[in-house]
């Protein structure tokens with residue numbers, strides 16, 4: 298493991314362009330539950346079952362209870378050493394893009410700048426009638442929050458299953474993946490598309506792909522380097538004593 302970390306660190310120091318893909322695992326040590334596996338349950342529901350347009354259409358009040366619970370939880374937690382280390386890495390490499398599937402906003406709080414939140418942000422709401430997007434940090438918005446302009450029902454400004462990602466954000470993520478010299482893939486089960494294809498794009502264009510996760514994923518056999526362990530332990534080691 299120490300050798301692999303040293304090898305990866307050497308590649309990062311040499312790299313002109315670094316892309317990082319993060320998933321729920323990077324926020325697990327902050328106390329934010331992941332989607333799959335243990336902790337991926339809210340009441341009797343699997344989290345990913347509620348993250349659909351069908352679930353919202355069938356019962357928007359239930360969906361909002363789920364999102365209010367998550368907003369309150371995220372409001373009470375802090376970013377962790379892995380988020381912080383990525384913000385530091387951004388300052389060290391010439392071109393850096395952080396692609397996050399997370400909606401929790403912890404990368405922003407930790408100071409990351411060139412960030413693509415490809416599944417949206419839980420602190421943003423969008424009107425289902427007029428489409429207006431607003432930021433609202435009130436943890437609990439009630440079960441039927443309304444648009445200030447048109448009184449339409451608001452929904453979380455996140456990307457649910459079956460919904461398209463924002464075109465420009467997706468293009469920017471693909472561009473960063475295809476042009477990077479090194480891609481780090483941190484704390485994602487690598488099962489959700491199109492994110493799971495970003496490391497594949499990176500590697501097909503010649504990048505070194507390194508995965509950091511507490512367990513193996515479908516990506517592991519494909520990655521050049523797999524570091525098994527907690528993001529909060531491993532990512533800071535990549536930026537410590539840089540030279």
Ligand code: BJW
Nearest residue numbers: 320321322325331332333398458459484485486489490528
């Ligand atoms: C640690 C750790 C520690 C723990 N340290 N590690 C092609 C083939 C098949 C299906 C599709 C396809 N293309 C599209 C689809 C459909 C679908 C999809 O991918 N389905 C698959 C599940 C089969 N994709 C979509 O619908 C996407 N839209 C799209 O492609 O539009 C075009 C289209 C539409 C319809 C058909 C075809 C094309 C949109 C996907 C949106 C995903 N949305 C969610 C919810 C966001 C809002 C919210 O948060 O409420 O995004 S679902 C959920 O999964 C969330 C996450 O961002 C995402 C990924 O999960 P993630 O981050 O990987 O978390 P986990 O829990 O799965 O894994 C955590 C990992 O951390 C684990 O590996 C742990 O081991 C690890 N870990 N602690 C390091 N301390």
Ligand code: ZN
Nearest residue numbers: 424427444447
């Ligand atoms: Zn509106």
